[in-house]
Amino acid sequence: MKTLVITGILWLAGAAHLQQPARLLRLTCFSPDSGWIAYSKFNTASDGDVSGQEFAFAIQQGRLVARYRRAAGEIGTAHPVDSLQVGASGDSVRIVVIRSDYSNVYRFHVTCRSLRGTAQLFRTAKSEGQVTPLVLRRARPTRGP
Numbered sequence: 701m702k703t704l705v706i707t708g709i710l711w712l713a714g715a716a717h718l719q720q721p722a723r724l725l726r727l728t729c730f731s732p733d734s735g736w737i738a739y740s741k742f743n744t745a746s747d748g749d750v751s752g753q754e755f756a757f758a759i760q761q762g763r764l765v766a767r768y769r770r771a772a773g774e775i776g777t778a779h780p781v782d783s784l785q786v787g788a789s790g791d792s793v794r795i796v797v798i799r800s801d802y803s804n805v806y807r808f809h810v811t812c813r814s815l816r817g818t819a820q821l822f823r824t825a826k827s828e829g830q831v832t833p834l835v836l837r838r839a840r841p842t843r844g845p
Contacts, residue, residue: 726790729812732759739815739836749773
């Protein structure tokens with residue numbers, strides 16, 4: 701297995717999904733019985749194209765897991781995030797979603813009603829990408845694959 705270190709993130713080539721399971725979010729809405737808790741923002745253009753994203757979290761086998769769904773034209777398939785870390789305070793997360801030629805790093809303060817923070821988009825080995833504020837409201841998880 702190859703190991704690459706890129707600006708502080710350890711990428712393991714071939715490793716599917718890195719999780720930090722030891723720490724859970726310390727919020728009343730997160731429990732093993734909660735099922736998937738989703739936060740999203742989707743916009744529909746006049747031509748019917750949908751854009752936006754969704755993060756959903758669940759506690760499975762005592763671990764916090766997360767999945768990510770993106771919409772570009774239409775709502776895409778949900779995929780597990782590549783890295784999930786819970787902050788020491790229990791109310792913040794750092795999420796990494798890796799694409800073939802870039803990664804997106806999300807940092808959120810989590811409440812039962814919203815995710816508020818930043819998205820560091822299109823990060824590569826040569827560029828820190830662009831940072832933009834992002835607020836996602838709690839919503840019903842999107843159905844489908």
